[in-house]
Amino acid sequence: MDLSLASADAAGLRYVVDDIDGIRRRKRGKGFSYELPDGTVITDPAERARIAALAIPPAWTDVWICPAPDGHILATGRDDRGRKQYRYHPEWDRVRSEDKFGALPAFAKGLPTLRQQLDADLRRKGLPREKVLALVVRLLDRSLIRVGNEAYAAENESYGLTTMLAEHVDVHGSCIAFDFTAKGGLARNVYVEDAKLATIVQGCSELHGQDLFTYETPDGIADVTSSDVNAYLRDVLGEGTTAKHFRTWGGTVSAAAALAISRPPATEAQADTAVLAAFDVAAEVLGNTRTVCRQSYVHPAVPEAYRSGLLAERWPHARETKHLTRPERLVQRLLEEE
Numbered sequence: 001m002d003l004s005l006a007s008a009d010a011a012g013l014r015y016v017v018d019d020i021d022g023i024r025r026r027k028r029g030k031g032f033s034y035e036l037p038d039g040t041v042i043t044d045p046a047e048r049a050r051i052a053a054l055a056i057p058p059a060w061t062d063v064w065i066c067p068a069p070d071g072h073i074l075a076t077g078r079d080d081r082g083r084k085q086y087r088y089h090p091e092w093d094r095v096r097s098e099d100k101f102g103a104l105p106a107f108a109k110g111l112p113t114l115r116q117q118l119d120a121d122l123r124r125k126g127l128p129r130e131k132v133l134a135l136v137v138r139l140l141d142r143s144l145i146r147v148g149n150e151a152y153a154a155e156n157e158s159y160g161l162t163t164m165l166a167e168h169v170d171v172h173g174s175c176i177a178f179d180f181t182a183k184g185g186l187a188r189n190v191y192v193e194d195a196k197l198a199t200i201v202q203g204c205s206e207l208h209g210q211d212l213f214t215y216e217t218p219d220g221i222a223d224v225t226s227s228d229v230n231a232y233l234r235d236v237l238g239e240g241t242t243a244k245h246f247r248t249w250g251g252t253v254s255a256a257a258a259l260a261i262s263r264p265p266a267t268e269a270q271a272d273t274a275v276l277a278a279f280d281v282a283a284e285v286l287g288n289t290r291t292v293c294r295q296s297y298v299h300p301a302v303p304e305a306y307r308s309g310l311l312a313e314r315w316p317h318a319r320e321t322k323h324l325t326r327p328e329r330l331v332q333r334l335l336e337e338e
């Protein structure tokens with residue numbers, strides 16, 4: 001909540017929630033009418049043009065539209081699968097996109113809660129939606145593969161977790177082997193060792209859905225999408241959390257782990273060398289370049305803490321917890337103090 005409030009403020013917008021009175025869409029003939037909270041039908045051409053510009057899909061139900069044009073959320077609704085969808089103000093999207101690391105402290109704080117929920121959902125019987133979503137999120141967490149995008153997969157023949165096909169994965173005992181073309185045409189081989197996850201992945205592949213990660217519904221088999229994954233994350237951690245945070249977290253923690261065991265620098269040149277090596281570690285884990293990791297995936301607090309000596313001071317006191325590794329706990333503490 002604080003994160004979204006801060007982003008709305010930075011964008012010069014008002015923070016809103018869709019449980020306040022708003023504009024409602026009603027089916028009328030072949031189109032729609034729009035009603036104010038008091039039931040008055042909107043006829044003002046400018047207001048109707050504003051609503052039309054939101055491009056709310058006709059299939060959405062339970063549509064709510066912000067009565068103010070400067071709300072950070074402009075509209076919400078339910079798609080044909082009953083999933084809640086959002087239309088955000090372009091300025092809010094812009095601020096969120098530019099602030100690559102602002103969400104990370106809140107994400108780190110919520111990670112134990114998320115992992116606890118994943119444990120619970122992965123214990124469900126069969127292959128219901130919640131269990132397969134938990135599987136995908138756990139694999140995001142463990143593999144740091146991108147979540148994927150259906151349009152991008154179709155246009156570029158590159159894949160993420162939600163667009164993986166059965167041919168991209170082999171399960172050998174407890175090992176899950178991903179062999180696929182990632183963003184930018186990069187061939188990637190990623191391995192996850194986990195017997196329980198391997199069993200569930202194998203079960204998904206046997207459902208023979210369009211994509212690898214599918215789940216059972218009363219009406220048949222459905223594919224997991226990136227929207228499903230982000231909705232799951234919002235339900236557990238709140239608005240503002242997306243699948244992209246896993247790669248930023250993973251890159252930051254990988255770099256921190258490398259620097260934590262590096263010799264404290266005696267000179268600026270030694271510090272530069274160690275920091276570049278840490279960026280390389282993150283790049284290897286994520287399948288990116290050193291430059292991209294430095295700019296987008298390693299929180300600047302980590303190299304700063306190494307250069308100042310704070311990382312070396314904190315590392316001996318970092319302790320693994322039930323849901324956080326020792327390097328993760330170190331980074332969590334650093335970000336709490338930012």
